Amino acid sequence: xxxxxxxxxxxxxxxxxxxxxxxxxxxxxxxxxxxxxxxxxxxxxxxxxxxxxxxxxxxxxxxxxxxxxxxxxxxxxxxxxxxxxxxxxxxxxxxxxxxxxxxxxxxxxxxxxxxxxxxxxxxxxxxxxxxxxxxxxxxxxxxxxxxxxxxxxxxxxxxxxxxxxxxxxxx
Amino acid sequence: xxxxxxxxxxxxxxxxxxxxxxxxxxxxxxxxxxxxxxxxxxxxxxxxxxxxxxxxxxxxxxxxxxxxxxxxxxxxxxxxxxxxxxxxxxxxxxxxxxxxxxxxxxxxxxxxxxxxxxxxxxxxxxxxxxxxxxxxxxxxxxxxxxxxxxxxxxxxxxxxxxxxxxxxxxxxxxxxxxxxxxxxxxxxxxxxxxxxxxxxxxxxx
Numbered sequence: 001x002x003x004x005x006x007x008x009x010x011x012x013x014x015x016x017x018x019x020x021x022x023x024x025x026x027x028x029x030x031x032x033x034x035x036x037x038x039x040x041x042x043x044x045x046x047x048x049x050x051x052x053x054x055x056x057x058x059x060x061x062x063x064x065x066x067x068x069x070x071x072x073x074x075x076x077x078x079x080x081x082x083x084x085x086x087x088x089x090x091x092x093x094x095x096x097x098x099x100x101x102x103x104x105x106x107x108x109x110x111x112x113x114x115x116x117x118x119x120x121x122x123x124x125x126x127x128x129x130x131x132x133x134x135x136x137x138x139x140x141x142x143x144x145x146x147x148x149x150x151x152x153x154x155x156x157x158x159x160x161x162x163x164x165x166x167x168x169x170x171x
Numbered sequence: 172x173x174x175x176x177x178x179x180x181x182x183x184x185x186x187x188x189x190x191x192x193x194x195x196x197x198x199x200x201x202x203x204x205x206x207x208x209x210x211x212x213x214x215x216x217x218x219x220x221x222x223x224x225x226x227x228x229x230x231x232x233x234x235x236x237x238x239x240x241x242x243x244x245x246x247x248x249x250x251x252x253x254x255x256x257x258x259x260x261x262x263x264x265x266x267x268x269x270x271x272x273x274x275x276x277x278x279x280x281x282x283x284x285x286x287x288x289x290x291x292x293x294x295x296x297x298x299x300x301x302x303x304x305x306x307x308x309x310x311x312x313x314x315x316x317x318x319x320x321x322x323x324x325x326x327x328x329x330x331x332x333x334x335x336x337x338x339x340x341x342x343x344x345x346x347x348x349x350x351x352x353x354x355x356x357x358x359x360x361x362x363x364x365x366x367x368x369x370x371x372x373x374x375x376x
Contacts (some may be wrong), residue, residue: 001177004241007248025338067177075245078252085259090335092268093342096300097328099317100309101342104325108318115297123296124288127268136269137276143283146276154273157264163192164199166210168274 001067009052010075013045017080020044031133037087041080046073092126176236183228184246187253191221195261214261218254225250266299
């Protein structure tokens with residue numbers, strides 16, 4: 001049942017989701033990035049695939065419609081999830097990427113020069129903002145308090161690292 | 172109805188993440204003596220090894236099928252997505268700011284923004300990241316200066332930078348040939364500089 005046509009459908013649906021994401025972000029960035037991204041690159045492609053199948057009359061014509069929707073939907077959702085995981089790299093500039101771009105721009109730099117090019121305010125601020133916006137933590141009288149979502153994320157990651165037998169990363 | 176082959180392919184693919192974790196665990200235990208190597212390398216190795224192994228299994232199961240190319244391509248895409256998610260998530264637990272700040276909040280309760288910035292300062296971040304980039308071979312230390320060594324890391328950064336610009340994010344403003352940023356050049360130097368972040372102002376300088 002897996003065919004090239006289904007792969008093309010999944011890729012096209014994902015491309016529609018990405019296009020919607022770009023248009024939305026350029027028009028005005030949403031407050032809760034993760035939720036909006038999930039809507040754009042997972043739910044919208046799945047909706048598009050369902051719509052394409054329904055409009056194409058696939059539901060009536062063949063008994064494989066549901067399976068084909070599952071096959072193409074799974075691929076589109078996997079691509080969407082992968083994008084959601086990669087997205088923070090573009091949203092909150094990774095310090096490693098900033099260091100590489102700066103070293104390239106100034107044709108090699110000393111530790112102090114690279115440090116001067118970065119700012120702890122800029123490095124932390126976007127992340128702090130997104131932690132609050134995405135409900136991982138909340139601001140309470142000027143102090144940050146972790147919420148259940150944030151605590152859960154940390155516990156899952158710590159359990160994962162303990163299965164691997166690794167001590168905590170050092171940032 | 173789902174054919175037997177499709178069901179078999181999905182059964183193989185469903186086992187992929189669990190096997191990736193087990194292979195990663197084995198690599199971590201085995202490689203624990205290899206000091207000085209970045210742990211992300213073992214995560215990448217586990218992801219690549221598991222994907223190669225599972226693609227071999229899928230190929231063996233569907234070799235005689237008329238849709239072999241499609242099945243292989245589909246499996247390769249799914250394995251790449253699973254590997255990508257696994258690797259990036261692992262990197263986040265190793266050096267991700269979001270994870271480290273949340274961990275800081277859980278261990279030292281109710282921190283103010285300034286205290287977080289102090290605990291997770293630019294000095295600390297730059298020191299850790301520079302050491303890691305040298306370990307990875309992305310940068311090379313040459314007479315006290317960090318210079319680009321392997322260009323594929325720079326190309327990845329440029330790709331992310333390009334994508335962030337497409338989405339409307341601004342890591343730092345582009346410089347014109349005169350050395351000023353676009354905002355300064357088009358709207359006057361003093362007034363518009365105040366709109367940008369301290370980081371942007373430093374980069375523009």
